[in-house]
Amino acid sequence: MAESIASQDKSADKKSRWGCFSISLLPLVTIPLLLTSMFSVSVLDGPKSEHFATTGVFTPGGFIDIQVDFREDSILGYYKGSLTFQPDTTAWPPQSQQVGSEWGRTIRKIGHIYNKPIWLHWIVPVPAKPELAGQTVSVVLTADIEYPTEVGVGRFIGRHSRLSEHLSFQLASLVPSNWDMACARFRYSTWGIVGILLLALGWLFDLLVALALLFPKAFGMELERPAN
Numbered sequence: 258m259a260e261s262i263a264s265q266d267k268s269a270d271k272k273s274r275w276g277c278f279s280i281s282l283l284p285l286v287t288i289p290l291l292l293t294s295m296f297s298v299s300v301l302d303g304p305k306s307e308h309f310a311t312t313g314v315f316t317p318g319g320f321i322d323i324q325v326d327f328r329e330d331s332i333l334g335y336y337k338g339s340l341t342f343q344p345d346t347t348a349w350p351p352q353s354q355q356v357g358s359e360w361g362r363t364i365r366k367i368g369h370i371y372n373k374p375i376w377l378h379w380i381v382p383v384p385a386k387p388e389l390a391g392q393t394v395s396v397v398l399t400a401d402i403e404y405p406t407e408v409g410v411g412r413f414i415g416r417h418s419r420l421s422e423h424l425s426f427q428l429a430s431l432v433p434s435n436w437d438m439a440c441a442r443f444r445y446s447t448w449g450i451v452g453i454l455l456l457a458l459g460w461l462f463d464l465l466v467a468l469a470l471l472f473p474k475a476f477g478m479e480l481e482r483p484a485n
Contacts, residue, residue: 306422309398316429318385323398327375327420331404332413334373335360338402342381345395348388354379360405364413375404391430398422
């Protein structure tokens with residue numbers, strides 16, 4: 258009778274472990290598929306000029322990350338102004354963006370006033386329009402800013418700087434799916450690296466759980482009943 262109960266308990270435990278193992282297979286399959294989607298669309302280096310550099314997904318529905326290096330310094334890196342993006346086609350409307358922030362009439366020292374390079378970036382979406390596929394689009398990029406510089410001891414003035422340069426973007430003819438583009442944008446965002454690391458760690462943890470369920474003795478999860 259005791260042997261029959263023990264046999265039933267072991268059979269029930271085995272079914273329970275196989276059920277949990279089947280559930281654990283779902284993340285093992287879906288997480289790699291999600292990571293694959295994140296890297297299915299490549300973020301590439303784009304055209305650059307003296308002061309402007311670009312990276313992004315150069316296709317309809319993609320995006321362009323514009324980095325601007327003024328090669329100027331300001332107090333604590335402060336600046337304010339605007340960026341404009343003027344394509345030569347009506348299929349891609351011009352865009353503008355206010356950048357920076359006010360620093361007021363007084364700049365509080367943080368230990369001491371020091372200069373930092375003025376560097377900024379702006380992500381511009383590419384319209385998801387089929388007529389842009391395979392096209393070369395010429396764009397006028399303009400950055401217009403004001404920034405504070407130190408003059409003498411304890412005094413500063415505002416200076417003005419304006420950059421305007423041309424870049425040409427060759428857009429791909431193949432348009433990625435909305436899902437692939439959403440994954441690419443997430444990968445490129447601030448939380449992208451954190452999200453990828455968490456997914457990878459979650460996959461490794463789930464793999465260990467699946468192996469422990471499949472081989473309980475190897476992980477010390479199954480105890481032998483002592484002989485009477």
